[in-house]
Amino acid sequence: MPPLLDGKSAIVTGAAVGIGNAFARALAAEGAAVTVCDVREDVHALETEGVAALAFVADVRAPDDVRRVVDGHVARFGGLDVLVSNAGVWRATTATDDLDKTLDDYEAVVGVNLKGVFLFGRAAIPHLIAGGGGHIVNISTDHVCTCGTPALRPHENAPDCPWTGGPPRPPGGGPAMDLYDAAKWGINGLTIPWSKALAEHGVRVNALCMGATDSHMLRGFHGDGPLPPHTMRAEDVAALMIALLAEGPQGRTGQNINVAVGHRIDLPPPGSPYIFAEASS
Numbered sequence: 001m002p003p004l005l006d007g008k009s010a011i012v013t014g015a016a017v018g019i020g021n022a023f024a025r026a027l028a029a030e031g032a033a034v035t036v037c038d039v040r041e042d043v044h045a046l047e048t049e050g051v052a053a054l055a056f057v058a059d060v061r062a063p064d065d066v067r068r069v070v071d072g073h074v075a076r077f078g079g080l081d082v083l084v085s086n087a088g089v090w091r092a093t094t095a096t097d098d099l100d101k102t103l104d105d106y107e108a109v110v111g112v113n114l115k116g117v118f119l120f121g122r123a124a125i126p127h128l129i130a131g132g133g134g135h136i137v138n139i140s141t142d143h144v145c146t147c148g149t150p151a152l153r154p155h156e157n158a159p160d161c162p163w164t165g166g167p168p169r170p171p172g173g174g175p176a177m178d179l180y181d182a183a184k185w186g187i188n189g190l191t192i193p194w195s196k197a198l199a200e201h202g203v204r205v206n207a208l209c210m211g212a213t214d215s216h217m218l219r220g221f222h223g224d225g226p227l228p229p230h231t232m233r234a235e236d237v238a239a240l241m242i243a244l245l246a247e248g249p250q251g252r253t254g255q256n257i258n259v260a261v262g263h264r265i266d267l268p269p270p271g272s273p274y275i276f277a278e279a280s281s
């Protein structure tokens with residue numbers, strides 16, 4: 001059987017290191033021609049045997065950079081089938097921050113985590129439609145979608161959520177996460193309407209909402225300290241993303257897929273309580 005994404009192509013943002021790099025590798029391993037982009041100068045194309053690849057140094061906040069990446073990808077590969085909007089940054093920001101500090105933080109944190117997803121979506125969508133359908137996977141966080149979110153009930157594989165037992169984890173991140181969480185909650189405002197607008201074009205739009213996953217960002221967050229128990233592996237989250245794509249054109253859309261630390265990393269059944277929005281019918 002040919003690999004899942006044989007003849008298809010994908011763009012992954014923020015793919016020099018971390019989870020984005022694992023997403024790009026997983027897509028290439030499934031046969032996709034993959035374009036990666038990152039602000040890091042050391043971003044490099046992931047050539048795998050028989051599959052072409054591109055890399056761009058680009059800032060997801062800059063419209064000209066976004067056009068350069070998407071147009072460059074389409075010029076090289078003739079279309080686009082999968083967009084994984086992964087680039088993200090975290091900074092400690094909180095309610096009592098000074099306004100000047102906050103303005104810079106806003107541009108950085110909301111700029112990358114929300115505006116970047118918005119710009120890449122807008123640039124990619126015409127090509128996904130022109131190709132007869134495809135996938136957008138926006139990378140969110142479990143802060144927007146925990147087992148303690150009131151409207152949600154635990155996944156059958158996570159009956160007592162969260163991490164290591166105990167009471168359900170309430171939604172939201174810590175007190176120093178206001179801009180990060182605002183941006184990630186904002187992704188709902190793109191994922192859900194896009195899923196409705198694009199259903200008729202065969203474009204599925206979902207978000208992955210994972211908990212602590214080993215990456216450059218997570219290691220920076222914990223300094224020299226140990227990573228939390230049950231920290232997930234980027235490769236396992238990437239395998240889940242592939243399983244989401246493998247559902248095909250009739251698969252779920254408009255959903256936040258919770259990936260709970262300490263529990264099996266798999267797709268909840270379609271239509272499970274972990275849904276934020278049903279696909280438009």
Ligand SMILES: NC(=O)c1ccc[n+]([C@@H]2O[C@H](COP(=O)([O-])OP(=O)(O)OC[C@H]3O[C@@H](n4cnc5c(N)ncnc54)[C@H](O)[C@@H]3O)[C@@H](O)[C@H]2O)c1
Nearest residue numbers: 014017018019038039059060086087088212213215216217
């Ligand atoms: N690691 C976790 O525990 C965790 C949990 C939930 C969600 N996430 C999300 O997963 C995504 C990937 O995070 P990660 O943990 O791999 O982080 P990471 O810092 O290891 O990787 C993020 C990548 O994005 C790139 N990037 C940052 N700003 C950019 C910009 N302006 N333009 C282009 N690229 C840019 C970075 O250079 C880096 O290569 C992020 O959206 C993050 O919010 C991470």
